[in-house]
Amino acid sequence: MADTNRSLIEEFYASFNASRTDIASRLEVIGTAVSKSTEILDQLAVDVSKLRKELADATSFLPSYDQRQYELQVKSFEHSLEQLRVSAAPKPKFAFKRKAATPATNQTVSDAKKPGPATADLPSTASTIASNARALSNHTGQYLTSSSLPVSSSTAGSELTISDIDHCIVDLVSNQGEGSNAITAVHVKNVKRSVLLLPSMSGSAILHDVENTVLAIGCHQFRMHTSSHVDVYLSIPSNPIIEHCTHIRFTRYPTHLATSDSTAEASSTHLSVQDFSHIRATPSPNWKPLPEEAAIAEKTWPRALLRGDDDVESVLKRLLPPI
Structure with missing residues (x-):
């Protein structure tokens, strides 16, 4: 059983790293391009999804440390893709807008009392770990x-x-x-x-x-x-x-x-x-x-x-x- 797991881990490691290197290289190329092709971005998204599925299928035999490290790498690719899609999206055309009316004083006071986003009250992950x-x-x-x-x-x-x-x-x-x-x-x-x-x-x-x-x-x-x-x-x-x-x-x-x-x-x-x-x-x-x-x-x-x-x-x- 141990030999089987070792073989599976080695095969996964070789496959994952080959795909990771390829995706990272393609992300770097399109990231420096003036024009971002949506077709290339779509294909990258497909390949990143395949990489995530490959990782999900390997959770039964991968050590937990490896799972966390590979998960971080996949998330990094997904984040980079999202940023590239945002930068590739067409910019809205400029248009004059009517100036909004000044809000009433009681509304301003009311808004000031509203709580901020829920994440503002969450503890810092780094500080939690450090403690x-x-x-x-x-x-x-x-x-x-x-x-x-x-x-x-x-x-x-x-x-x-x-x-x-x-x-x-x-x-x-x-x-x-x-x-x-x-x-x-x-x-x-x-x-x-x-x-x-x-x-x-x-x-x-x-x-x-x-x-x-x-x-x-x-x-x-x-x-x-x-x-x-x-x-x-x-x-x-x-x-x-x-x-x-x-x-x-x-x-x-x-x-x-x-x-x-x-x-x-x-x-x-x-x-x-x-x-x-x-x-x-x-x-x-x-x-x-x-x-x-x-x-x-x-x-x-x-x-x-x-x-x-x-x-x-x-x-x-x-x-x-x-x-």
Whole structure:
């Protein structure tokens, strides 16, 4: 069943991206044209509708993260089409109009009391998300723990963003608890020459632009983009996905770091990696299992080392993957 889903995902990915590239190119061409052909716009609308139907048919086997990303792309095409149709519509001819009579004072007062559009009272999506998220960013050459995190305002756990980290050791394993202390999902971006020790979480881990780093994490879904020379110690019930990555090595999440029995469970599929940049029958050249002899020994992990005299830089030199 897993092989069947993987095959379907790969086929969908190849088909969707081919259509996406074609539609994006055609939208760009007609967007710069002086005259917008309604026939071309109509055909683009048909092709975008086909793309949406293709996505709808794939929801049974696509990971939820992929569904959201593809949905955003389709919506972007639909929005661009709508804008092009508006710009292509014939402009109304100019005509003089009779000046409207000045409204009565009582009518003006009445209108002023009318409520604005319903959307004016809706909370900002960005502010809502921000209130349930925490961030760890802009650190260099430091040893960071749960005490480095801002307190979450959510009572049901929170998402964490780790960004712009260089030459750091981040140990958040002891942070995982219940309620507001629990990390439910993590987004990692622009991390270089660092060690990230993260707990098991119920949500997803999404990573972008990670270089020469060690990552230990337990999660429900794992996606890594545009990263290189990363050793991943992973516990996961689904297939990890990489895209535009090179020199990635995977192995099991260390048992001594596990905060629960489920974190390092035997059913982890950490070696069932899908490389969306290598949709072929041959093995991907962009990742491989981390050899046992190259894995970090239990007594060598920085949680124990930093209790002594070792500084962050000397620890990183011993633990980071070779380049």
